[in-house]
Amino acid sequence: MNPSVNAGHPGVLLNVQGLSKKYGDREILRELDLIVESGEFVCIVGPSGAGKTTLLQCLSGLSAPTAGRVVLNGREIHETPPEMAIVFQDYSRSLMPWLSVLDNVTVALRSTKLNKQARHERAVAALTEVGLGDHLALYPWQMSGGMQQRAAIARALAYQPEIVLMDEPFASVDAQTRADLEDLTLALKNHLGITVVLVTHDIDEAVYLADRVVVLGNRPTQVVDIVEVELGAQRDQISTKADPKFSSLRSRVYRGIRGEAPTAADAVEG
């Protein structure tokens, strides 16, 4: 589709500076700094209730930060910019039940100024890419959870964004579907050269998918560790997860979440 302009030349795509968020007196996020480079797969991992959804909403301009700023391609974000698409945590509620999956995708392309024919073609291509090519006419509630999540991913892809934000996209599907969707996401990301920021509470998932894992601690949430994952671009559910590097990375992330200091061994591995 649309390989990101900067794919070959890593550069800063998303820059988060001193991001804080309070709901009333409750401090959720405290002075987060984060840089995402073009073409990177970044996983943000944190415990349930840490404020991961809140963070993604700030990153996408759906919610205004209390302090700090979010800059995408050099411009500060106040609403979701056209080069960004989101896959929501609650996929079943983020699809319109009154429209077929195909229409769910085409309707989301209306702001792109493409004509009807082009929107249709793009939607069909994206749905085919995620394996829903034979199910275009189904309504979301006629599909399994995994299929609904594929549809939500297709909607984001059809939008041809430079960056996709995903909020625990695989949290409520079964293990097998989850592995399939993880591999689908990796393959699409590699093939399209887009940047992905994925939020999850699952450490294995974060290490398996990411080029870099950002570890969040408990509330008020701060970045406690940033872990580079050098497992190569080609990953495999069995051999990657059996790699000794994988297990040392995941124990480092685990300790970060628990609030323990990284050990010397971690430093060598990382």
Added chain:
Amino acid sequence: MKRVKLLAIEAWLPIVLVTVWLVASAGSGSLYFPPLADILHEVRELWIFDATRDDLLPSLGRIGVGFCIAVVVGVVGGVLLGLLRPLEEALRPLLEFLRATPGVALLPIATLFLGIGDEMKIFLIALASVWPILLNTIDGVRSAEPVLLQMARSYRFSTAGKIRFIYIPNAAPGVFAGCRLALAIATVVMVVTEMVGSPGGIGWFILDSQRSFNIVQMWSGIVVLGLVGYALNLALRLVESRVLAWHHMKNG
């Protein structure tokens, strides 16, 4: 096969009741309850098609125009008030008051301002039947799924796009429920305004027949009115089953 079964479920009770009425009233000498067979004969004689042309069609015209006004005003107003919360809060007491006032209670004042012709009748039909549609639309707009609204914002839907693809479809089941209620109210108001207003229309026909002691003719009007009410409701349900196909499939 399924159709036949549905039809049977729909029709068995009316068939039984009509048969009972036919048998029980056969040979009745009562002035007020003439035999159903006579009434049906009168229906055939009168309503195919002279009275239909002279009285029924004008009635249908009035209820059609009045009901359509109610739907348009109810949906457009409901979307506006649903989206503009402060405006709705300011108007809420007034709306509740107007809704609680039976539309026909405004008949005397409506006749003062609009006379006894079509304007008054259509106005009252629309006024009395707009409330369930308006209030259900407001609720439907308010109850739009927050995740969907975030999705719409993130994909940069225009306001018109949000209304068309999120708010209206979300309100649609409630709007149709409101329309069914509104149609029943509209029928009542149509009959009442015709009985009180200028001559013509099925309501006037029934009252006029009674006044001239033509009881069989009066009953024929009532039977036709019942059939018309049933047909209107059926038409609305047909539209609904088209528009809300997704909703009926989803909820079994």
